[in-house]
Amino acid sequence: MKIAKVVAFLGLFAMSGVLIYGFTQGNFNEEGKLLLSMPWGIVSMVDLYTGFTLFSGWIVYREKSVVKSLIWILLMMTLGFFAGSLYTILALFTAQGDWRRFWMGARAE
Secondary structure (H helix, E strand, O other): OHHHHHHHHHHHHHHHHHHHHHHHHOOHHHHHHHHHOOHHHHHHHHHHHHHHHHHHHHHHHHOOOHHHHHHHHHHHHHHOHHHHHHHHHHHHHHHOOOHHHHHHHHHHO
16 A cells, blocks of 8 residues: 555646646646647547546445535546546555455445
């Protein structure tokens, strides 16, 4: 689990950095329009949100609370894998070294 924690923390730090960079240096509306005007920009967005949706399915499976699941999904769809990395870190720590509990969450009990 140590390697998984390191990877998740690296993801969280990387996403923190690029989100700060994007929000301070970029123009979301103009650049988003440009990105979506290109075929590979559309491919990238579909690929990205397919991954978000699959990861969100894991969240729904792990959590007992519908409200908690919906909050994490909203965070996932807006903050991307910043939220995914944070969720993974929390899941790793609450699993206490048990991989079954990590993957299954509340369902492991």
